[in-house]
Amino acid sequence: MPGPTPYVSSVAIPLPDDEHIRSVLGNSYDPAKALNVVKMFAGTDDMCDAALGLVRAVFAAEDVDPRLRQAIILRAATILNVPYEWQANVPMSLNNGLSQADIDAIGTKGGIVPAAYALVCAATDELSGTGTLTDATLQRLRDTHGNTGARKLVLMIAWFNLLSLFLNGCRVPMETTDKIGGKRSPLE
Structure with missing residues (x-):
């Protein structure tokens, strides 16, 4: 089967709670639609905007x-x-x-x-x-x-x-x- 193998670890950094995510992402945050990667980025607080900015740039790169x-x-x-x-x-x-x-x-x-x-x-x-x-x-x-x-x-x-x-x-x-x-x- 192609692709990576599943995680086998027992320790993880938990996703931030919805209240914290909303405080970072704003009122447009929808927990049912936001991907877990975006939620984890929100947990980086002041680094979140820069990380999401690069995601936007990569996915909208011209040519x-x-x-x-x-x-x-x-x-x-x-x-x-x-x-x-x-x-x-x-x-x-x-x-x-x-x-x-x-x-x-x-x-x-x-x-x-x-x-x-x-x-x-x-x-x-x-x-x-x-x-x-x-x-x-x-x-x-x-x-x-x-x-x-x-x-x-x-x-x-x-x-x-x-x-x-x-x-x-x-x-x-x-x-x-x-x-x-x-x-x-x-x-x-």
């Missing part, structure tokens, strides 16, 4: 195919073994145009990734595994996406590494209801 972003997310979740990110982003990936076959291939370590996603998956594997990119991969990113596009993709890979470490470090609880629906972004 980045949302399917490439989703491939990065799923690959980082696979490489870093992040069950929450996988669970939340499989439906969002489908909503952004990836097929189930694409998702299965991206989520299989050592599997054959569809050509459209091979470069960003290779870059995600390298950056997530070694902390850098080979010259060949970086050059291919530049040749394929231009300098600005390559910068954006590298930033996205780095962001999803940071997010993955946050999710696993806090052990953000899996979603127990379908809050994703037709969402293409965690902030919709």
Whole structure:
């Protein structure tokens, strides 16, 4: 089965209570619709706005195919073994145009990734595994996406590494209801 393995730990940082989340996110907060990752971000208090700002930027990045972003997310979740990110982003990936076959291939370590996603998956594997990119991969990113596009993709890979470490470090609880629906972004 592709994707990460479930959490096996017994210690977690609990989600903040709804009153605290509302004090950080404002009166538009709806506990039935907000994803657990957003709730955990609210628990960072003064850091929440910056974290959500980067989420907004990543999901609205101009000239980045949302399917490439989703491939990065799923690959980082696979490489870093992040069950929450996988669970939340499989439906969002489908909503952004990836097929189930694409998702299965991206989520299989050592599997054959569809050509459209091979470069960003290779870059995600390298950056997530070694902390850098080979010259060949970086050059291919530049040749394929231009300098600005390559910068954006590298930033996205780095962001999803940071997010993955946050999710696993806090052990953000899996979603127990379908809050994703037709969402293409965690902030919709």
